[in-house]
Amino acid sequence: MISKEEVEKIAKLSRLELSEKEVEKMQKDLSEILNYFDVLKSAPKVKTTNHSLQTTNLRIDEAKDSKVADKLINASPDKKDGYIKVKAIF
Amino acid sequence: MDLTTLTIRQCHEGLKKGDFTSVDLTKAYLENIKKLDKEINAFISVDEQGALAQAAQADKKVSSGADIGVLCGIPCAIKDAIMVDGLKCTAASKILENYVAPYDATVIQKLKKEVAVILGKVNLDEFAMGASGENSAFGATKNPCDKTRVAGGSSSGSGAAVASNMACFTLGSDTGGSIRMPASNCGVTGLKPTYGVVSRYGLIPFASSLDQIGPIAKSVEDVKIVFEVISGRDQMDATSQNYEFKEKKLDIKELKIGVPKEYFYKGLDKGVEKIIKDKIEKIEKVGAKIVPISLSSVEFALACYYIIAPAEASANLARFDGIKYGLSVEGKDLLDVYLKSKGKGFGAEVKRRIMIGTYVLSSGYYDAYYKKAQCVRELIKQDFAKAFTKCDLIFCPVSPIPAVKIGEKTTDPLSMYLMDIYTVSVNLAGLPAISVPAGKIDKLPVGLQIIGNHFEENTILSVAEFIEKN
Numbered sequence: 001m002i003s004k005e006e007v008e009k010i011a012k013l014s015r016l017e018l019s020e021k022e023v024e025k026m027q028k029d030l031s032e033i034l035n036y037f038d039v040l041k042s043a044p045k046v047k048t049t050n051h052s053l054q055t056t057n058l059r060i061d062e063a064k065d066s067k068v069a070d071k072l073i074n075a076s077p078d079k080k081d082g083y084i085k086v087k088a089i090f
Numbered sequence: 091m092d093l094t095t096l097t098i099r100q101c102h103e104g105l106k107k108g109d110f111t112s113v114d115l116t117k118a119y120l121e122n123i124k125k126l127d128k129e130i131n132a133f134i135s136v137d138e139q140g141a142l143a144q145a146a147q148a149d150k151k152v153s154s155g156a157d158i159g160v161l162c163g164i165p166c167a168i169k170d171a172i173m174v175d176g177l178k179c180t181a182a183s184k185i186l187e188n189y190v191a192p193y194d195a196t197v198i199q200k201l202k203k204e205v206a207v208i209l210g211k212v213n214l215d216e217f218a219m220g221a222s223g224e225n226s227a228f229g230a231t232k233n234p235c236d237k238t239r240v241a242g243g244s245s246s247g248s249g250a251a252v253a254s255n256m257a258c259f260t261l262g263s264d265t266g267g268s269i270r271m272p273a274s275n276c277g278v279t280g281l282k283p284t285y286g287v288v289s290r291y292g293l294i295p296f297a298s299s300l301d302q303i304g305p306i307a308k309s310v311e312d313v314k315i316v317f318e319v320i321s322g323r324d325q326m327d328a329t330s331q332n333y334e335f336k337e338k339k340l341d342i343k344e345l346k347i348g349v350p351k352e353y354f355y356k357g358l359d360k361g362v363e364k365i366i367k368d369k370i371e372k373i374e375k376v377g378a379k380i381v382p383i384s385l386s387s388v389e390f391a392l393a394c395y396y397i398i399a400p401a402e403a404s405a406n407l408a409r410f411d412g413i414k415y416g417l418s419v420e421g422k423d424l425l426d427v428y429l430k431s432k433g434k435g436f437g438a439e440v441k442r443r444i445m446i447g448t449y450v451l452s453s454g455y456y457d458a459y460y461k462k463a464q465c466v467r468e469l470i471k472q473d474f475a476k477a478f479t480k481c482d483l484i485f486c487p488v489s490p491i492p493a494v495k496i497g498e499k500t501t502d503p504l505s506m507y508l509m510d511i512y513t514v515s516v517n518l519a520g521l522p523a524i525s526v527p528a529g530k531i532d533k534l535p536v537g538l539q540i541i542g543n544h545f546e547e548n549t550i551l552s553v554a555e556f557i558e559k560n
Contacts, residue, residue: 007445014404014448015411015425016441017433029442030449032504037393037450040462046469059325071192077418086413087424 001031093118094255098312101258102160105152112152112163115258116145116207119165123209123256130254131231132247134170135178136210141165148205160315161204167257169248170211171218172303173292174198177208181294182226183216185416185435195292196327197261197303197320204319209257212247216437217407218268218296220244221509224500225439232496233275235533239493242275244268248306249276259307259316263293265300266395267488267513270525273306274488274537277527279554280306281313284544285520286331288317289324297402298329300395300517310526310554317547331545338548342556343377348481350385353512359491365529365536366487372560373485373553381481387473388515390466395514396507397450397463403440404447410435442503471519474543483553484541487512488525492534512539522547526554 223246249272273280412431
């Protein structure tokens with residue numbers, strides 16, 4: 001069984017606040033799921049590629065007025081003068 | 091005449107002949123939504139005004155005598171993870187409960203260009219994570235065929251809305267079976283296209299290397315009509331492929347159907363097995379060659395999927411931080427805002443998947459889990475590539491069992507994951523697959539899954555049409 005401390009560490013890395021009860025349930029669920037992943041140990045070895053279909057379809061990187069900037073700013077919970085407001089980090 | 095029972099093609103003919111208008115059609119659907127949806131819970135939001143305005147627009151186009159596309163004036167509904175400009179887009183999550191989409195997804199631009207009518211946004215498992223539809227923050231969608239059972243997920247509302255005549259067609263998205271599962275459970279047809287054939291621009295991402303948008307509708311022909319409109323290369327999606335749908339007339343007698351022995355093992359419901367085998371027998375009787383094949387990697391597919399999908403989800407969902415959009419909970423510093431907003435905004439299954447994803451990507455575990463899963467993904471791809479040297483299409487079940495009772499599997503996440511056993515490999519390999527109604531166990535529908543090679547949607551659809559008629 002994965003420990004309480006380990007669950008709390010992963011939760012912190014995930015930026016998730018979990019209640020005592022959630023941590024307990026997560027210990028049980030994650031342990032069961034991670035045990036299930038052990039089946040992969042018996043899989044034959046093959047070489048990997050990164051994507052299900054290789055693609056090089058990148059568009060030219062150029063600025064265009066998509067006319068959504070205001071809407072995007074407006075969607076943020078806290079804003080001022082066309083900027084998104086964030087708590088001070090220093 | 092009940093207008094809501096008509097297929098897209100029948101609606102189109104009726105509109106052209108002047109038997110009814112798009113406003114008539116739209117009103118009939120809105121009426122059904124009012125009457126039925128309190129119980130079914132397929133819709134998260136209904137845009138009555140917008141739909142009627144768009145319908146009037148369509149009617150103007152029809153009466154002007156202009157050449158109209160088949161989707162002109164046809165009422166549809168959209169999974170609430172696909173953005174429609176100006177409408178709320180919640181992903182069935184508390185964290186996006188009041189989020190208004192700032193632009194149209196590419197598929198929506200395409201539907202609007204055809205003057206299709208958007209009735210509203212339909213329910214799903216939160217962020218499309220689930221096989222039953224029960225993970226929605228706004229309540230489970232009930233199966234119209236048996237309201238004590240789930241509609242199937244994650245595109246639960248997309249399946250149920252079509253099955254109960256609350257939309258003529260819907261769009262869903264499929265990351266590990268999320269179009270095929272509700273289509274199978276609700277007795278309608280749903281297509282998961284080849285990865286990259288339909289643009290993902292404007293789809294709230296779950297696992298970007300697996301996600302694909304596709305149609306659910308009342309008939310195979312309807313699915314084909316919608317697929318033809320929404321598919322094609324889009325420069326706003328870097329993984330999008332050059333693709334143009336071309337109708338394929340084929341001779342069943344020249345067809346080789348692969349039947350993977352591993353898909354008919356223990357755990358498969360006897361009733362489902364019989365329905366699928368009957369369909370295989372039927373197509374054999376008219377001359378198709380049945381080829382026994384082996385997809386031995388299926389034993390690893392679920393573990394592979396439940397590593398890769400949560401890993402990508404944990405990165406994709408990092409954006410919901412209480413700063414840029416959605417729910418924001420007050421905290422003493424920036425980190426506290428993150429922790430509290432995510433802690434309060436996400437439901438249990440989303441938290442679970444973010445945790446799994448973070449775990450398998452974390453230092454010390456990356457090689458054992460994520461890297462291993464990528465190797466197995468390659469193995470699965472090779473397995474299918476080998477299979478398609480021996481056959482044109484693969485026939486198998488969509489789900490090992492018909493729709494489960496609401497609440498039956500919610501306490502045990504792993505048992506819920508096992509429901510995806512026959513669907514996830516298709517996404518891992520980027521293949522197209524359809525769920526087409528094949529029969530019923532009592533009143534519960536069972537779908538046949540037809541898997542094709544990359545870009546073989548037209549072969550799948552042609553054979554699905556045969557299955558539908560026979």
